[in-house]
Amino acid sequence: xxxxxxxxxxxxxxxxxxxxxxxxxxxxxxxxxxxxxxxxxxxxxxxxxxxxxxxxxxxxxxxxxxxxxxxxxxxxxxxxxxxxxxxxxxxxxxxxxxxxxxxxxxxxxxxxxxxxxxxxxxxxxxxxxxxxxxxxxxxxxxxxxxxxxxxxxxxxxxxxxxxxxxxxxxxxxxxxxxxxxxxxxxxxxxxxxxxxxx
Amino acid sequence: xxxxxxxxxxxxxxxxxxxxxxxxxxxxxxxxxxxxxxxxxxxxxxxxxxxxxxxxxxxxxxxxxxxxxxxxxxxxxxxxxxxxxxxxxxxxxxxxxxxxxxxxxxxxxxxxxxxxxxxxxxxxxxxxxxxxxxxxxxxxxxxxxxxxxxxxxxxxxxxxxxxxxxxxxxxxxxxxxxxxxxxxxxxxxxxxxxxxxxxxxxxx
Amino acid sequence: xxxxxxxxxxxxxxxxxxxxxxxxxxxxxxxxxxxxxxxxxxxxxxxxxxxxxxxxxxxxxxxxxxxxxxxxxxxxxxxxxxxxxxxxxxxxxxxxxxxxxxxxxxxxxxxxxxxxxxxxxxxxxxxxxx
Numbered sequence: 001x002x003x004x005x006x007x008x009x010x011x012x013x014x015x016x017x018x019x020x021x022x023x024x025x026x027x028x029x030x031x032x033x034x035x036x037x038x039x040x041x042x043x044x045x046x047x048x049x050x051x052x053x054x055x056x057x058x059x060x061x062x063x064x065x066x067x068x069x070x071x072x073x074x075x076x077x078x079x080x081x082x083x084x085x086x087x088x089x090x091x092x093x094x095x096x097x098x099x100x101x102x103x104x105x106x107x108x109x110x111x112x113x114x115x116x117x118x119x120x121x122x123x124x125x126x127x128x129x130x131x132x133x134x135x136x137x138x139x140x141x142x143x144x145x146x147x148x149x150x151x152x153x154x155x156x157x158x159x160x161x162x163x164x165x166x167x168x169x170x171x172x173x174x175x176x177x178x179x180x181x182x183x184x185x186x187x188x189x190x191x192x193x194x195x196x197x198x
Numbered sequence: 199x200x201x202x203x204x205x206x207x208x209x210x211x212x213x214x215x216x217x218x219x220x221x222x223x224x225x226x227x228x229x230x231x232x233x234x235x236x237x238x239x240x241x242x243x244x245x246x247x248x249x250x251x252x253x254x255x256x257x258x259x260x261x262x263x264x265x266x267x268x269x270x271x272x273x274x275x276x277x278x279x280x281x282x283x284x285x286x287x288x289x290x291x292x293x294x295x296x297x298x299x300x301x302x303x304x305x306x307x308x309x310x311x312x313x314x315x316x317x318x319x320x321x322x323x324x325x326x327x328x329x330x331x332x333x334x335x336x337x338x339x340x341x342x343x344x345x346x347x348x349x350x351x352x353x354x355x356x357x358x359x360x361x362x363x364x365x366x367x368x369x370x371x372x373x374x375x376x377x378x379x380x381x382x383x384x385x386x387x388x389x390x391x392x393x394x395x396x397x398x399x400x401x402x
Numbered sequence: 403x404x405x406x407x408x409x410x411x412x413x414x415x416x417x418x419x420x421x422x423x424x425x426x427x428x429x430x431x432x433x434x435x436x437x438x439x440x441x442x443x444x445x446x447x448x449x450x451x452x453x454x455x456x457x458x459x460x461x462x463x464x465x466x467x468x469x470x471x472x473x474x475x476x477x478x479x480x481x482x483x484x485x486x487x488x489x490x491x492x493x494x495x496x497x498x499x500x501x502x503x504x505x506x507x508x509x510x511x512x513x514x515x516x517x518x519x520x521x522x523x524x525x526x527x528x529x530x531x532x
Contacts, residue, residue, distance in 0.1 A: 009311050013400035016359050019319030020307065024280035024300040026272070033271055041263045042255050055263045062271045067278065075319065076398075137254060140247045159248050160255065184204045184214040191240040194247065276437070284519060287492055292499040293479075293515035295492060298522075305487070305523045349492075384523050386492030 015075040022069045029069075032078070033062050039161065040086045046156050047090040049145060057093070061086040083163055084171040087153050094149045136194075143193040147186055154179060155186040207233040217241050285325060287349050287387060297385060299323050306354060309380030313372045315364035317400055324353040326390070349387030359398040370394040413509050415463035415477075419470035422479045422516070425505045426468075429498045431489030435467025436482040436521040477506050478514035484522035491520045 008017065008027055014035075020028035037058050044054035065082055072081060144152055150172055157163040157171065158179075165176040174182070204212045209231050216234065219225075220242050228234040255261050282299030289295075303321035310318040354377065360366060374392045381389040426432055462471045469480040479502055485491045495518040503513035 011402075012317055013359060015398060015400065016317035016319050019357065020304075023303050023320055024282065025304055025307075026275060026279060029275055030268075030272055033268055037268060037271075038262045042261050045261060046255070055267050058263050059267050059270055063274050066271070066275045070280070136247050137251050140244075140251055160252050180214060181204045184212070184217065187217055187241065187244060188205045188213045191237075191244040194243055195236075195240045287495075287520075290496075290499075292496070292503060293517040295495040295499075295518045295520070297491065297520040301484075301520050301522045308487070382490075384487055384491060385520075386490040 014078065018069075018072070018075040018078045021066075022072065022075070029066060032065075032082075036079075036082055037062065040082065043083070043086055043156055043161060044090050046141070046144065046160065047087075047149070047153060048093060053093060057086055057089050060089055080163070080167040080170070083157065083161065083167070087157065087171050091149050091153060139194055140190065143190045146193070147189060151182055151186045151189075154182045155190075158183055207231075207237055209233050211237075213237065213241070217245075220245060282323075285323065285350055285352075287385070302352075302381075302385065305380060305384050306356060306377050309376045309384075310356060310358065310373050312376050313369060315361040316369050316373060316396075317359045319357040319359060319397065321357070322355040324355070326351040326353055349385075350390075352381070352387070352390030354381075354390065354392045355395065356393070357395045357397045359400040360396050361402050362399050366396055370396070413472065413477075413511055415461045415470045415472045418472060418477045418479065418506060418509070418511070419463045419465055419468045421505050421509070422470060422481065422502045423465070423468045425501045426481055426483060426498050429494065429501055431486045431491075431494035432498065433484040433486050433522070433524060433526060436484050437466035472511065475512050476514040477509070477511040478516070479506070480517045480519070482519050482521050484524060485520055486526050487523050488526070491523055495520065 008031055017028045017031055021032055040058045040061055041054050044057035045051065048054055048057070061082060064085055072078065144155065147155065154168055154172060157168045158165075163171075165179045169176045169179045172179070172182075204214045206212050207216075209227075211227075211231075211234055216228075216237050220238055224234070224238065228238065280300060282303070284296040284298055285302065287295045287297055302323055306321050307318040310316065356373070356377070358373070360369060373394050377392050378389040381387060423435060426435060461473075462469065464470075467482040471478045481498065481502070483495075483498070485494045498518055499516040502516045506513035506516075
């Protein structure tokens with residue numbers, strides 16, 4: 001299958017493709033867009049639970065990457081870098097959303113009703129799509145939405161995208177040890193929540 | 199709670215440790231400890247749900263951006279394309295002719311792609327003033343200099359990644375040969391000096 | 403954009419640009435004209451161009467890959483092109499310069515410099531790509 005986009009040799013390694021994109025090669029950059037856009041979309045969608053917002057994150061991240069590519073020192077670090085950009089843009093958007101939410105909802109209500117955040121988020125889901133899902137996955141994604149944003153990002157990067165502790169640590173500006181702790185707490189909270197549903 | 203504080207069960211076991219061993223048989227402690235058994239069951243359920251969510255998200259056609267997203271990204275990239283500096287090829291009464299560094303470097307990479315076992319990477323092109331002397335300048339071993347009267351005198355610095363096991367001097371020589379004939383053929387000027395820098399090995 | 407005729411002439415820079423564009427695309431070895439960020443800015447509106455070139459008496463028209471300027475009785479053209487790798491780019495550029503000057507002279511204006519920038523050298527592709 002030719003998924004290398006137009007104009008690239010078939011067996012090119014990613015480092016070489018990144019180097020070409022750094023030199024302004026559009027075909028090389030298009031290949032990177034095709035490689036990463038769905039991964040970044042899945043990450044942003046699970047962070048934000050909104051298709052439009054997730055698409056915005058993908059578009060902003062990859063556009064930023066085109067502009068900043070020449071500054072990337074290590075061509076083999078592209079994957080980690082692009083995940084970091086998308087994660088931080090998603091976290092920024094969540095911060096903006098919650099600042100906005102506090103303007104209209106009394107923040108005391110949010111604190112006293114732990115489920116409120118999950119419900120508010122659930123309302124944004126596409127029901128036709130979600131209906132096809134097993135109850136278990138629905139439960140997992142709903143619980144995921146109740147995690148604090150940084151914890152959710154940590155869990156998604158590790159469990160859904162297989163990124164390394166070191167890379168996640170750099171992204172979230174915490175130590176790899178702290179990544180371990182954050183992950184453990186995320187798993188614990190989700191597992192507890194799942195058992196209450198049964 | 200400190201950020202790296204790992205939650206522990208009442209019996210003192212960390213969630214992290216139980217998670218790491220859920221696929222193994224329970225330890226003697228875990229067999230006796232009710233809290234550990236509950237945690238193991240819960241985490242095993244989470245592990246399965248995680249795997250199944252990962253698989254279904256990966257193959258869910260709805261979890262992809264619309265084609266318009268890629269188009270919008272590429273439109274911006276095209277509009278802001280980095281052409282590098284312009285290299286003057288010829289100045290005549292009819293007008294001047296220039297080439298962008300980007301066009302020249304992609305021609306060079308495309309020529310280099312003909313050599314098996316090397317992947318061309320970044321390419322920098324410098325212009326040497328016509329009168330500059332080669333003497334006293336530091337050049338990597340094996341530098342080829344092609345004298346030419348027409349056009350600018352180029353210094354091509356091409357970085358490549360090589361396949362493990364490739365004979366680097368042979369590959370570098372073949373690369374220089376390809377590039378040195380591709381530039382006159384494609385552009386119409388001499389190739390000048392072609393420096394090959396092997397910066398990395400790639401996995402095959 | 404300049405729809406205003408200059409100095410009694412009916413030849414606009416837009417016409418010169420479109421002539422130059424057609425002549426260029428008909429020259430063997432030219433793959434396409436390359437739009438650039440400058441052309442993109444020009445399309446945003448004439449006001450931007452005036453800001454970039456205040457007080458100029460020249461009439462300039464920019465479109466994807468072509469800039470045509472008429473000053474006095476002379477027309478100058480700048481072209482951003484992509485050429486076919488099967489051709490030698492300098493030869494293609496020379497042919498473009500000659501042909502564009504010729505077509506300008508047919509309008510009654512004096513052909514000035516026709517500057518060419520080669521922005522890509524590529525294999526000619528089928529319509530499936532790009």
